[in-house]
Amino acid sequence: MTLADVARAAGVSSTTASLVLSGRARELRLSVDVEERVVRAARELDYRRNIVSVGLRTGRTGTLGFVSDTVATSQLAGNMIKGALERAHERGLMLLIGESGGDADDEKRLLASMGDRQVDGLVVASMFTREREDPTPDLHVPAVLLNAVSTGATPVPTVLPDEWAAGRDAARVLLDAGHREGVYLVGVGTSPDEVPPGGVAAVERLDAITRTFAEAGVELAGGRPCATWEPPPGLEATRSILQEGRPSALVCFNDHLALGAYQALAEAGLRVPEDVSVIAFDDIPLAAWLRPGLTTVALPHRELGRASIDLLCDLLDGGTAGAAGTGEPVRLAMPVRHRESVGPPRSD
């Protein structure tokens, strides 16, 4: 079923059929009769426009590229993709997905490959917020960064979680509960240089936490940097903290670390939140399933994914209009999920 078939069935030229089917009939004052005939023929023949052909002629394929460093490492990634997919479909676009595995050459290949397929635009995503160079210096395809900031000269439109506010809110939750001493960090040290490399998120959270406590006249009791933010290091770090005595509250820099912390606390016979309060970041499904439920500041992955598509589309059809115009990154709020792991400090 091609356009020519429809045109023939409607008894018009394919030019006319094309015009009608791309909704330009009114604009070009085609007769209502002709318009109806074409529409009917198209419906009866179950005609669908061949997007490859349209792409060749117009250069627009209705397809976007989404390249991330790692898709499956964490569930989070999945949700980011899910959000992007959703939003793209809502806008009638399809997503070509690629995963570079963190390798720069692979990424380059992937981006080129998407360029070959004439994607209209690109989302370049990172699983963990970090700095990176401009992904598409030579490709002349509009691109936005997701969960990453460009170090290049020309700013690339960017979507980021608001990590600073998240750190502040986490600190406030503990302050509101009454914790003023014995607050420890799990995953990072108390000084900005004791943070995993490239971890923009950690730096911002740490800064916010430190300041917020300081403004309340509270000094952090200590922290333990962890090379990887997974349960075993979290367990070790917490054991180490326990050797200094019973902490009042633990700020775990992600939920996995918090799982390790739970295990160490259980080992030591301490109860959450009666003896020790715990707050974390990310809100992976596990957080809701732990006993007691883990209070955590959610990384809005799905919304990040959606926002990246919106930003890209703004960029595509607005030029500098909308959010894409200002050089500032789009920051998405990280909501606190209140569960049962934070309580008042133990009185003794």
Added chain:
Amino acid sequence: MTLADVARAAGVSSTTASLVLSGRARELRLSVDVEERVVRAARELDYRRNIVSVGLRTGRTGTLGFVSDTVATSQLAGNMIKGALERAHERGLMLLIGESGGDADDEKRLLASMGDRQVDGLVVASMFTREREDPTPDLHVPAVLLNAVSTGATPVPTVLPDEWAAGRDAARVLLDAGHREGVYLVGVGTSPDEVPPGGVAAVERLDAITRTFAEAGVELAGGRPCATWEPPPGLEATRSILQEGRPSALVCFNDHLALGAYQALAEAGLRVPEDVSVIAFDDIPLAAWLRPGLTTVALPHRELGRASIDLLCDLLDGGTAGAAGTGEPVRLAMPVRHRESVGPPRSD
């Protein structure tokens, strides 16, 4: 940079350039001189074939579609996609990804949309093994099913995890450890009709478990069907089992249920594996992080994803050659991950 530019730079016709660049120079006895000139020009101009154009002319776009019901619900899903993505890239193909959210109309729309973009083939995936109808009755695009079996008349090539063998292996692990009584099922009942609807996996596992124990002269002590396989129902089910007395071993139908079981056992003051052994299915990352580490039969999601692409490619360029030829589904082994949650039965 178009083919015409390359041809001009090399001083040949675009026909010749096309021939050279698609590796048919030898076959058509073009002179070595011409071949070299074209290759050099292409390299110097950094020429890349426009795949959209090729797609229009040849009908092959070097792009496959991957449609699943839910991408992000579980990590597993992510790994399946990751595997598919990997394999596709290894073969120089790109993946157009779609998520139907389980809605049949959305799926139809998605498939049509991919058809419009001339995908060479389709993988239709399901997160949980289940029966479904042929996804592409009208689309004339080759398709394979992943983690789903077709109920249609003409069999669709399919990739499935070998759930039966998995059930058998789980049972053997317990038998080998010495468990001969007090073995309970968490997630399903002991009879085949007490299984969540559409759960092909559960049916096969259950059958295998029952038979394997029966062959060893062991009868299952009981089971608890759960509406959803998540930690809270697992916790409830285990509490209910504990009211009958101390079980010797628990077969949890997935890792989430096992997490609930761990919580119930901890509540009751029972230790794993000294008092109660636990074995489960899936091998999500959490399984390795639980204390003690959860012995579980892994769902090879990544491999499933990879295999689906291989099967699809066989179908595309083999016709009925390779695995695609036989009507039988491709079955992938589910390896047992031995950790610490299974031990000998308590002697008293």
Added chain:
DNA sequence: TCTGGTGGCTAAATCGGATTAGCACTCGGA
């Protein structure tokens, strides 16, 4: 010398649409 074959390359058609230029006809005003 003419014919037939073949080695080496290219003009032109093609894929399925979008777009541009322009045709044929009507109507109102000078």
Added chain:
DNA sequence: TCCGAGTGCTAATCCGATTTAGCCACCAGA
């Protein structure tokens, strides 16, 4: 009566490749 300005539609070109059909020069055999 003639001109200019619509009105309603279409022929032809183009996008960037692949593929078909075929051209031209050269050489061997009759």
